Amino acid sequence: MKRNDHGWKLVSDSGCSLLVPDGPDGLAGIDIDIDHAEVPFVISVDNTDYIDEPGIDIEKMLEHIANCRSGGRTSCPSPHAWLEAWGDAENVIAFTLSAALSGSYNSAIAARHMALEKNPGRNIAVINTCGAGTMPGCLMQAVSDGVDDGDSFDVIAKTAENIARNTNVMFALGSLDNLIKAGRLNKFVGYAAHRFNISAIGVASPGGRIELRHKFRGMKKIYGKLIDTLRETGFAGGELVISHCMNEDGAEKLGHLIKAEWLDTDVSVVPASGLCSYYMGKGGMIITYRE
Template sequence: MSWALIADSSCNLRGYMPSAPDTIYRFAPLKVNVGGQEYVDDEALDVAELNRRVAAEESATSSACPSVGEWADRFRSADNVIAITISANLSGSYEAAIMARDIVLEENASRNIFIVNSRAAGGKLELLIVALDRYLTEHPDATFNEVTAYICNVEQSSTVLFLLSSYENLAKAGRMPKVAGMLANKLNIRMLGTASSEGTIKVLGPARSQKKAFEKIIGSMREDGFQGGDVFIDHVFNEKAAEDLAARIAAEWPTAKATILPCGGLCSYYAETDGLIIGYGW
């Protein structure tokens, strides 16, 4: 039986090759609309150019989820499909995936398709995809129900943190309180946030320096019960800060394994320049 691990492009894995046998990884692209032009968040996207266009655009910009057809195309890739979407409270991606699942199952009821609402974006989705791949590698005879039970448990015991220097796009799109975004931009301070249990962005507080911000991140990870393991750090043209954070995490937890990835279009659009998105579990 073949497996397909599918995510939308809020997962910043590009060109990922699963280790598990008979398993593929694919992603469904979100889109960013700027000045009447649509940018597809795929491997060909020039993220730097997108960011320049967004910064220069005076009119409203927006994002759009993958279409039902795009999800359906990917769901036809294997006998067993696990799909992971950006938080259902941040995008219509989850609902589009649900509709696509129903269409594909009407075509062929023998397929197995399970959709996970990550209640997050960025690093948490990467954590879930890699955890799935590892589980399938270590348990090649696992049933579909065993795999879905496993990934639901991982989703419940993992989260994401956002360390942002600019909040304009998030505030405009209603993804965070406008007052908090305006205040943070005006004072030129970093803001730490996390995904709430409902999947929206919850502001944890400001940090006036990178050192203070990293202390807050380590504190949040400690409170969550992180004891080492995989950490995914996504960055928007801020690799040095991602490397510094990875070193700080390793100093606190020597068994931690940090993977640093550049943000694709969707995550760059919302995290904006210098932003970091950190996914981890416990």
């Protein structure tokens, strides 16, 4: 099928990246040539802004935060950033970090209103993923298949929304500090985490908030607890993505354990974005999966 520069574009913010196959040897052997882009969050520490885009020095950022009394703060993409990423594409599907955790969704909605005021003929859908991390590659594949099959924009956007909203998210948190400072978790939990060296596993609630499932001391128990949590959520195999903060060996180990438990599972391991690393801490992992 012939596609042009002004046809389709998929855009996500850096809190919910898209897993993009890289050619015929990419994910599941598929080759997707739909244009895609990512709009970055900004993590500010003291007077330094870390732009969450390829090349961000996550290790330096986390060290800076650890040595800064006030910690850091994050800024979601502006409406202008969304508009710039969409460009002149006639058909746009935008995916945002959970609206319960960030203003990115509202910013993208504002951008959509601005774009349609200028050109009412464009098709623009903004999808609140109610999650975080890296969205499974089946999302892009479904959109590509829909375009190839000649489906309408509304049908394709609805399919993409169903996949995004039915993607499960699980968090293995290396640190709870920044989540607590940002008001995403209870301060009492934060006090206990500091005093007793508590690590935690959480899941994304149906409304897109972080719901802690297991709390334990240290990180040694993390793999067994993650497998247990997958069982609790009814995982039976499928496509699964592990995004990690400076913990590739740990993510690979987890991937092998998951495949040993559920043979019919495709596991991808990718580095986490700066924003996700900021919130989950060094050693943390976000597991996204669709059965």
